[in-house]
Structure formats: C-alpha cells, structure tokens
Amino acid sequence: MIHYSCDRCRRSLQMDEEIRYSVSIEIQVALDSTEYEMGEDRDHLNELHEILERLDDSEKEEISRFAYQRRRFDLCSSCHREYVNNPLAMEAAAKLGFSQN
Ligand SMILES: [Zn+2]
Numbered sequence: 001m002i003h004y005s006c007d008r009c010r011r012s013l014q015m016d017e018e019i020r021y022s023v024s025i026e027i028q029v030a031l032d033s034t035e036y037e038m039g040e041d042r043d044h045l046n047e048l049h050e051i052l053e054r055l056d057d058s059e060k061e062e063i064s065r066f067a068y069q070r071r072r073f074d075l076c077s078s079c080h081r082e083y084v085n086n087p088l089a090m091e092a093a094a095k096l097g098f099s100q101n
Helices: 034-038 044-054 057-066 077-085 092-096
Strands: 021-028 068-075
Touching (some): 044 057
Antiparallel strands (some): 021 068
16 A cells, blocks of 8 residues: 655655645746747757756756756645645745735
C-alpha cells in the first residue's frame, strides 16, 4: 500500500480517512522578448537556449539550473488551507499589508 505523508508538516496521511491535496508547482524563466510573444509556435527551449548563449558562464549556469522546475507536493488538509492563504510563504507582516489604512 502506498503511504503518503504531508510534505509540509511531515505528518503521515491515512488515505481512507483524510483528504490529501496534491500541489503542483511549475516554475520557469519568464521570456519577455517581443520575438517570443509574436512567435507562438516557437520552441520555448530553443528560445531559452538563444538567450543563454548571450550570457556569461556564471549567469548561464545559474539560469539553466533554475530555468524550469516542476515540483509536486502532498499536503494534509490543514497545510493545504495555510498554503492556499499564503502560497508564496510571505511574512505575516507583509501579508497584512503596510499600505492598508
Ligand atoms: Zn501538513
């Protein structure tokens, strides 16, 4: 039997008793060039490759390492609730918003 645990609080989830939420996060470099917006059928990886060739080695390494990431997490219901309320894990102070009067 497959066992799941919450990736946030590490609590194990009883599949027959608890709702398990699956969160998928896709992170990619935003390509803002005009060419990119116009050519809808352009190959994104080619585009990325062209951009990478213009950069120096240290920038290249950094970007290619983080250019595209796909992560999957399992969350228990309470962690799911917190995640939905604050998906970017912002500080409590920032979440309240200093600009609100
Ligand atoms: Zn949890």
